Amino acid sequence: MRHVIFPSWLNLPTRDSRKKLWKRVRRIIFRNRRPLMTAIATAGCVLGVRYLGLLQPFELATFDVFIQQRPGESPDPRIVIVTIDDPDIEEMGSWPLSDADMAAMLKEIRSYNPRLIGLDIYRDISVGMGRAELRDVFETTPNLIGIEKIADDSSLGVHPPPLLEAQGQVGFNNVILDIDGHVRRSILFWQVEEETHRSFALQLVLAYLEAEGRGMAISPTDPNSILLGDTPLPSLQPNSGSYVGVDAGGYQILHLPRQNSQPFEMVSLTKLMRGDVDADLFRDRIVLIGSTAASLKDFFMTAHTDSLAGSARPISGVELQGHFISQLLSVALDGRSPVRFLADPLEIVWISSWAMLGVALSWKLRRSKYVIWLLLIVSTGLIGGCFIAFLGNWWVPILPALLTLWGGGLSVMLHTAYLQEELRKSKDFLQSVINTIPDPVFVKDRFQKWIVLNEAFAHFVGYAPISLLNQNDFNIFPIEQAEQLLEQDQYTLETGESSEAEVALTNLNGHTYQVAVKRSLHKDAAGNRFLVGIIHDITRQKQVEVELRRQTEELARTNAELKRSEDHLRHLAYHDGLTGLPNRDLFMEQLDHFISWAAEHDKLVSVLFLDLDGFKHINDTYGHAIGDLLLKAVARRLSNSLRSSDILGRFGGDEFVVLLPGIHSAEDIEIVARKLVTAVTQPFVLEQHQIHVTTSIGISFYPHHAQKPKELVDYADQAMYRAKEMGKNRYTLAKALLSDSSTASSS
Template sequence: MKLGKKAKRFWASLKHQGGEERRVFFTSFGITGLTILLRFMGLLQASEWTALDQFYTLRPTPPQDERIVIVGIDEADLQTIGTWPIPDAVMADLLTAIASYQPKVIGLDIYRDLPIEPGHAELQEVMGSLPNLIGIEWLADTYWSGVPAPQSLVKDRRVGFNNVVTDPDGTVRRNTLYMHIDGKARTSFALKIAFLYLQHYGITPMPAQSNPQYLQLGEGVFRPFRSNDGGYVRVDDKGYQILADFRGPAETYTRVSMMDVIEGKVEADLLRDRIVLIGSVATRLRDFFRTPYSNGLIVSKKAVSGVELQANFISQILDVALYDRPILQTLPNPLEWLWILVWAYLGASFSWSISSPQRLGLHLFTALLGLTGACYAAFLVGWWLPFVPPAIALSGSAIFIISYLAHQKEELNRSKEFLHKVIDSIPDPVFVKDKNHRWVVLNQAYCNLIGYPLEALLEKSDRDVFSRREAEAFRQHDEETFFTHESQESEESLTDARGVTHLIATKRSLHQDAAGNLFLVGVMRDITQRKRREEELKLSNEELKVSQNQMRYLAYHDNLTRLANRKLFEENLTQAIAEAEANHHWIAILFLDLDGFKDINDTLGHDGGDMLLKAVALRLTGCLRSSDTVARFGGDEFTVILPKIPTIADAARVADKILSTLMQSFSINGQTLSVTTSIGISLYPVDAEKIENLIKCADTAMYRAKDLGKNRYEFWHNLPNASDCDRARLPHPNDSECHSQNQSEL
């Protein structure tokens, strides 16, 4: 509201065209021109990259991309194999194992240009037999000679180049889709995999309607990167590059180890219909790259492995093709210049019209927050707006006007005092140490944190104030910064003068003055409350998980007997049928009904009947395999799933065991009871293939057993109403053991 009123006042004053207004305009245009000059000289390039990296680290992490799974060759795998490169025989086993899971695409992000015996011939044969396998090559450049791809993949053009473009600061922010070698277009590894995956959706590459020189996949158009886009200045834009959009920091994608895949320890659904990327993640192999998530000012994430870098590239391409997600867009030069001019004018006008240092600092700080928020919001919707040039223009025009006014009014000392107050008003504690680890500059926030006055701390060291353990920890981090000359971040504990222990995050960096004096500057942040909230949230999540497990158990089990209920029975039967169909196994379904249970219930009452049902459930569970499923179907009816039975005779033997087990006496409320049961048996796929038909057949066979005298079992295919077609499908029609028998005869 105040900023709006101030802007209206400025625009009203323009009508008078006084000297003050001209000074504001001249300053705004002059600072804008100087900033643009610095921009095109490339002096702001690194800072603009840093700002972009911070937006990445602040952006909410998107959901995990379930389309991509990484098979990582980690340290444990290298220890198991015992050598690097991995022998061709092991690689052949890995590819064969992955292919058995039926992924849509397999990407091999490992160079295999030379035979690594044993198993080279076997690997070539496996590679040639996998039409959905894509390999890598390295195209020769200024610094490295090329690395060819395996010939078994080259002849089918199932190869993509693995060259990666890094910025001068060693960070990957761009993705190269095509390169032209000797007049021929070569496709990148990530794009090659995306093409193969998108074929399943009927999407093929085509020229964009807006510009035939652009690539279009689905509704998404890949606008190529130009050398001065965003914060870049005259960088190499050879080939067909795009600005990369990373899904998250390291270890964002689902990852399994190589040996787990070879040994069959990975769930089939995890790899089926996915893009499976194979690559090294072991630290010793040093196949890692820095991404924007590796450059956070507060918390820096570790570098990503090469295979996860390719996963990010593939994920971005798929999102553009399938969801029309735009490539990160940048402003054309005229709009970028106007954007800088607006912020330069704000800085100059505020500084000219506001005399109070406190109010001016607040306005400038608010304007800087507004710039940060605007750039961040634009980034979230796919726009890379300049941040550093307008911030420099804002502060530069403000500083110029302040300096001009101080010179004109002989208030240079007052301006210095104002700047000191602005620095001291920073909320985070700041300390500066010399090479002897003594404090030479401290802000008030630091003094407030540790509870000592400034005079008691200057020229002292950590050992004079903190405990020995804390002081040694601080000194160790300080020495590491002095030794490496690189910024360091750490988390530590600090006990203040009141005996209160704080958890703090400290960022240390080195600064050198014009005389060559080296100083260590540390910026601290109290993270005690944040850590406490994290622990509370972790505990809450664990309690929620326990509650969810309990609710799931109640939803899938009978309240009385604790056996599986009908819902869980049908889910387990569905799974068993799927496995039986894939492996050509048989399944037996037993339908049990207690004989004369109604009379027992009438005699003992419902409580006694419930106790009998629970006792029956215990005996049924005890006489079956752990792989079998026992369920209470309702009332005194029980069902049993016998998966993977070799012959019909095995089902008959289980039925015999159940009959004999339940015939033994029960002791209920001091009374001895005898109970028998009638059992109906149906077979998959002999009698039926659908769940409801299998249950119906077993139920019908059970009633037949009751009609024939109870305490016995009957097979559905032996009943008079079983169709000839059912009989014809019996694999063992002469198996006499499969016929029902009266329990008294056995």
């Protein structure tokens, strides 16, 4: 065998030296077990509270304070904002701006040769005169980026300008609010139905970087992160920084606003349209256009809008987009680092280390006034250090560290006071009261041997009292029970805390009891510790608990069966038995609900009444079984042709109804109707029979035709019969809105 000779300077420890080292470490840990356990408990409590999210509002407020205390920055020379405030709206004479006014504004800006134009104004439909002129501007301005709003839980969304969308010149301007309503995050990508959308700010930044010969790429070290320019831009995670379980969907980053009272050059719309603008102000810059009018209420609170004095100055949506763009450009072109966070394990170590420090300082000094002053000094250093780290774009948890520092220090101070009070207790007190208690009572010394016990305890275990003195559990009880009692006694002796535990004990006669043992620790003036235990027989109680548990489980099963039956009956009552679609009662309830919703939100609600053409002939020719299969197939095809928010129901026979909530215009309703007519016209193959069927559709919508659900359905029903009279396989609108000549058909 070949021997390996290590150099003398390596000094590898031998087996004996390792054993000695381990024994020494164990002794150190044992001697300091109280402060160590205090530190662990303090850190655990603070971490538990933190991961429940209870500290998040205060940590976010601390983040805001740090943002506000950063040194000021110069205005960003790459961005100019054209503002539209209330005087501008009054000057223009209307809001929204007409297509003609918007085209004139964009032409005026374009004449100054900006690098990019960001239109932070919704324009999903035409307004006033000038539609062709605005379309021409959209077609001839490749450096123009428009906006859309993606539908989310709070709104239905706003579509982008169709022409800009077709040209790929659109980005979403959705913002994410924290629990206090502030914007501290920006989202770059949003996945909607397997399609990735880019934000308005990112679209402008990427176009700007393209002219600089830079762009965006996947990070070679982390496939889930991107490189902006040459700088990694990792995405925000649910527990990044002081966030706890935040929704980090899409691709979010922490927003760092530009610290300046006037971060961007601003020009009013009125001044622009009068030509009173320096040509160099717009040349080769990003020009953002958006509302700053107080009447339009497009304002947001951010980390730098609340001051320490309590005043708040929200910023407009277009300014917020400017901050998003400025931050991304600074990362890509100026080498500005994005905000970085400690990994979760490092955060736990960071927070726990301050608990250790607080406990160590308090344990060593023991005198309260010195501990308080020292904790104040250390806290000041902690706050200053975290702020310096923040200036380097590191967000380090400060509030949990302060809580563990003070929690650990104060816990030791309170525990020391408690120990001093306990030392005043006397062993004589135990002697005087133990025999007055009818339950079995025992007293053990620190070696866990019985030194005092009453007659009830001796009777319980089946031994004479004299034979039990100076004995332990292993001399009386089975080894498994004795080990369990030893562990519970040791816990109380080491922690000094009272405890209560349920165990099984077998006495000398072989009878096993279920008992609850309550333990407490007592000390005399000399520091001797005594473990006092009281045993309560709970055998009968446990038997009752088992029976109650069995009855509870049976009751739970019965309730579950009743609930399933109730749900099944409700489904049968409100759904068609053949197709599974909502029946007349459920459809009318939902229609009534959406009419109320539409009245509050100024929306249209449409009802489409469908009847299959020639269905009776199909029943007579192929039989009712084929007819039923056809009805189910038609129901499936209609459902697949509708949005998830639309409602399809069956009134009976071959009559179907469709509810379209949140419709913008009558043209949208006709699009859906044509789609349904086309879908039904396609042949059905049922049990090797190719069956052709068509449908006639009547259309009504709220509020133009009727205000009540039944009237709205009746109008649609009447319109359906008119469609049949006109030749079937078509749709027609109710007469209350249009004349006969205005009906439309679909082949």
